[in-house]
Amino acid sequence: MLLFRSEETIDLWCEAHGVERRPTVSLDQLWHLAVTWYENRLTAESRRPAPDEMAGIFSRIGLQGPFWDPRSDQWRRT
């Protein structure tokens, strides 16, 4: 994932690299993910969210659909 100053530079980057444009993630959404993933990382109980949990976390902040579902087989290598 990459950080950009604007939607315009995302478009330019996608065009330059032949990458499909995806919906962007806001700073607030990314902060929510950072806190959810890492606020307990320095404790004994810390663990990475399971795929089911990840899909729920993404969905609750508006990141929905197969692109954000780690269980999706839409992009499975053939």
Added chain:
Amino acid sequence: MKIGREVESLEFETAVKLRLYQVIAETTRAPDAAELARALVTSPSRVEEAFRALSAKRLLVLEPGTGSRIRMAPPFSAVETPFLVRVGEKAYYANCVWDALGVSAALHRDARVFASDGHTGEPLGLEVRGGKPVPRPCAIHFAVPAARWWDDIIYT
């Protein structure tokens, strides 16, 4: 007896994880298996075994081709990256912009992120102040779907 060994193994794995993150938080650099073995008064091979278990749980990424050196202990990076995070007087490297904010979240400290625009390369800083990001114009783009992030996590 088998359950007893599994519990002991899990406890040791947790001890390795805690010590590892403690060293990174205090020194800003990731220890290798030999250094952790000395701190935990055990053998490097036992620490490497714990590294493998933590890697399987996607809590660590080892340097490719080694079993003893850490590449990523998310959100921290053991190598220099384009995401430098200053917390007080200390400077950490993060694996990506998500992890750059994650350094602040993990340490429960405000932070300044020194990054750059993914296309133009111009400096693009972020700041966490008072426990939340300071608003600024920017956007984050994920090119890889969630189901494929760990196909090549160093690229992702």
